Amino acid sequence: MTNTPDLPAFAWPQMEPGWVWLCGAGPGDPGLLTLHAANALRQADVVIYDALVQEAILDWAPQAEHVYAGKRGGKPSAKQRDISLQLVDLARAGKKVLRLKGGDPFVFGRGGEEAQTLIQHDVPVRIIPGISAGIGGLAYAGIPVTHRDVNQSVTFVTGHDQSGNTPGSLDWDSISKGSQVLVIYMGMKHIAQIATKLLDAGRGSDEPVAVVTSATTSDQRVLETTLGAMVDDIAKSGLQPPAIICVGKSVLMRQVLDWQGMALGQRPRNLDPLGRGRPAETA
Numbered sequence: 001m002t003n004t005p006d007l008p009a010f011a012w013p014q015m016e017p018g019w020v021w022l023c024g025a026g027p028g029d030p031g032l033l034t035l036h037a038a039n040a041l042r043q044a045d046v047v048i049y050d051a052l053v054q055e056a057i058l059d060w061a062p063q064a065e066h067v068y069a070g071k072r073g074g075k076p077s078a079k080q081r082d083i084s085l086q087l088v089d090l091a092r093a094g095k096k097v098l099r100l101k102g103g104d105p106f107v108f109g110r111g112g113e114e115a116q117t118l119i120q121h122d123v124p125v126r127i128i129p130g131i132s133a134g135i136g137g138l139a140y141a142g143i144p145v146t147h148r149d150v151n152q153s154v155t156f157v158t159g160h161d162q163s164g165n166t167p168g169s170l171d172w173d174s175i176s177k178g179s180q181v182l183v184i185y186m187g188m189k190h191i192a193q194i195a196t197k198l199l200d201a202g203r204g205s206d207e208p209v210a211v212v213t214s215a216t217t218s219d220q221r222v223l224e225t226t227l228g229a230m231v232d233d234i235a236k237s238g239l240q241p242p243a244i245i246c247v248g249k250s251v252l253m254r255q256v257l258d259w260q261g262m263a264l265g266q267r268p269r270n271l272d273p274l275g276r277g278r279p280a281e282t283a
């Protein structure tokens with residue numbers, strides 16, 4: 001392991017006092033931070049971070065105050081409105097504020113709400129996108145979120161709504177029919193209802209499913225199962241959130257693309273998991 005490299009020469013934006021930068025920290029592996037995130041971490045006076053932000057990332061901002069704003073380890077959950085108003089207060093106090101959120105701040109991360117509140121209070125903001133768990137986390141499991149032979153569209157779905165219930169407002173019938181590949185965030189709590197809805201809507205019980213927990217971290221685990229078996233398999237596996245659940249044939253590509261397994265010396269299980277019988281690039 002080497003130390004953090006210096007940022008390359010570039011016209012890096014300067015954080016100004018009174019600004020809030022809303023920044024994605026990626027799914028876990030600190031190496032998946034963007035360079036803009038690294039630049040922000042070096043300049044911030046205060047970093048307000050969520051539960052899924054790896055603490056190692058905070059080491060990149062030793063000069064800053066670190067404020068936890070997530071739910072973990074039985075600590076009471078910070079209310080969204082309170083977090084937004086805390087950002088306003090810090091900015092008004094002339095701090096350079098870095099709001100660090102897991103994955104991408106605008107993907108099921110309520111970053112849009114925080115930015116809106118800040119702007120409504122005349123606080124200037126900068127948005128720094130991050131790698132979302134539903135894309136980068138699956139890539140670390142060897143699952144391409146799109147693959148030409150499998151899908152021409154992908155649907156990102158949240159497994160529960162603001163009240164914590166299965167999103168009744170979602171049209172599961174259309175979701176099932178609309179995309180060959182579904183990527184479900186926050187799906188573990190309501191996995192049984194989600195499985196039933198997808199099966200009722202016509203998805204096959206033998207359809208491949210992958211459950212990737214703590215993706216891109218040293219605790220990453222991957223369960224390969226099927227839509228019909230996933231509820232039982234998840235229960236037996238003891239897997240715990242955070243999890244990304246991928247439904248669709250792109251999961252089969254893990255049989256050839258499990259690059260982390262190969263780095264540990266495993267052989268690919270199947271060089272042609274989709275049974276094309278021809279080179280991958282052939283149209």
Ligand SMILES: C[S@@+](CC[C@H](N)C(=O)[O-])C[C@H]1O[C@@H](n2cnc3c(N)ncnc32)[C@H](O)[C@@H]1O
Binds near residue numbers: 028104105107184186
């Ligand atoms: C509130 S959402 C935030 C999503 C985040 N903004 C993103 O773009 O990845 C939290 C959910 O994201 C997913 N998630 C985030 N990080 C993850 C990780 N490292 N491994 C698996 N799932 C993750 C889980 O479904 C988790 O319940």
